[in-house]
Amino acid sequence: MSKKPIIGITMGDAAGVGPEVIVKSLQHKEVYEQAHPVVIGDANMLKRAADILDVEITVKSFDHQADFTETAFGEIACVDLDLLPENLPFGEVSADAGNAAFQYLKTAIELANEKKIDAICTAPLNKEALHKGGHIYPGHTEILAELTDTKDFSMMLSSPKLKVIHVTTHMGLIDAINSIEPERVYNVIRLAHDTLYKSGIKQPKIGVCGINPHAGENGLFGNGEEEEKIDPAIQRAKKEGIDVEGALPADTLFFRAQRGDFDIVVAMYHDQGHGPIKVLGLEAGVNITVGLPIIRTSVDHGTAFDIAGKGMVDDGSMIEAIHQAIELSPEK
Template sequence: MPNLRNLTSNQRPRIAISVGDAAGVGPELAIVCAGLPAITARCHPILYGPRNVLDRIAGEMKLNLTAEVLDVGDIDSASVVPGKFNAATGQASFDAFDRAIADAMAGRVDAIVTGPIQKEAWYDAGIRFPGHTEVLADRTGVDDACMMLTSDIISCVLVTIHIPLADVAKSISVDSILRAIRLGADALSRREKRAARVTVCGLNPHAGENGLISHGEETQFIIPAVAAARALGLEVTGPLPPDTAFTPTVRAATDVYVCMYHDQGLIPLKALAFDDAVNVTLGLPVVRTSVDHGTAMDIAWQGKANRTSMMAAIEMAIDLSDG
């Protein structure tokens, strides 16, 4: 097993890039971005994934594979078909990510950047985690990590993540909402170098209309969480009706939104910043960022994938590693 400390520079943060599903666009984006002078000047990138597949992709796409590679994820390179995920590609992507977490927890790398996985491939491989965030929470012993999607124009923290919509109302609590507010405010305050302005969305249409079109979620959970956050000195607005929370006027007065469920935050964010957004997991003992797009199987290994989100994810991981 390679000693990563011997592979990396003491001056630059060591960034583990878990390349994602081998049949998707993650590996090609990782190869390209990890070799750019703008990246290598600031960090030492290490690609986590099956070396044989990375070599094949680099060869077929005529890419220069210059980054260090930690060979992890047992897979037959010849069997990988671009755009066709399966249990083997799912297991390989999981193994690479799992190793990156272990190395981050052990201090062998300073941050993790994740390429896109195919959740169906994980399922086919018998892996029952819904996604990256849940694996991170399990491996780091954190019960209530939060997902934040962020860009220069909009940032959203999610109170609940990958659960069915029917389960959202019973899954929110004062504590979980307050934690999302605190973590989002802290992250954006560090980025903006001032107190962050937080806007909290209601769960129901019209933010419950004073209980008329709700089961009391706003009054029982969201309003008390907002009050508790204000008592901590945080600048918090809400709960606002979700259908008006993302208007230009409100966005201009908001640094970070707290959203009750996945699509409440991801729909406006992807509509406004699909290519530029970065996924950051808050509340962990390790730094983790990710691209905010999927595996794009339809354009895998064709050189058509937009590298903007991968670049932004690596740059944010560097910034967070630097404190």
């Protein structure tokens, strides 16, 4: 990469740990050696976070058309939307913070579409606050999909030992099972293959979870969901030359994947995929939305209202999310 990418970091819900995580992660000099970070949020929230963490930084406010390469280590560039009061309470659901989190992301998408930034890295938002702020979405992924007019997308979780991509995410378990169809399963298998291929894995090995215990065990459990909803997708993908296996029992598939038998696991629903990743360690997990026309990575933890404002944050997931955004950014 001949030029360093510009990584837009959205602040998320400022009543949570987002501002602190961002400030702490930007204390690492290697971030500035690899990229030009710019925060989309409220400058005052960053300054408050720096005070809480007892770190010396200079926050420089920019407008949308600024040159975001003009900051150096020790400075934080901020597209300052100035939406929140300086005394915003920590750890409380706030309509103002929910609306601000949406506006930060919307602005970042606009900057990405205008090629002002090369990738988006998101701090966590709070879904209840988002809804109170007037934006009825399940989460970041669905906002990104709608605002980029993307129909075929999925959430991928990445950690050093395991990658997982989801067929369904933010819906109840019964609704998730009812919504699973062969076309969707095939599309997610294809997204998994294409994403890993672009990352340099020429023949990705993909393992697909079943829905029922023991993947149905030939009809012993469930009502034939594996045969009806998953098997046709796997056969279609195999005919196209994709190295895919399933439907496999989830309880053993994740073990085999982290051992190295598979490059990625296709999970059928939210907790089936999130649980193993989070057991392996929240501090190293990264959320990547695949299928979008722009690059988006995220921390794989929530707003952590219980520790917000206490200077207790771990920035490991944010550092990894920034590094993933750098790696996925288009070459200059």
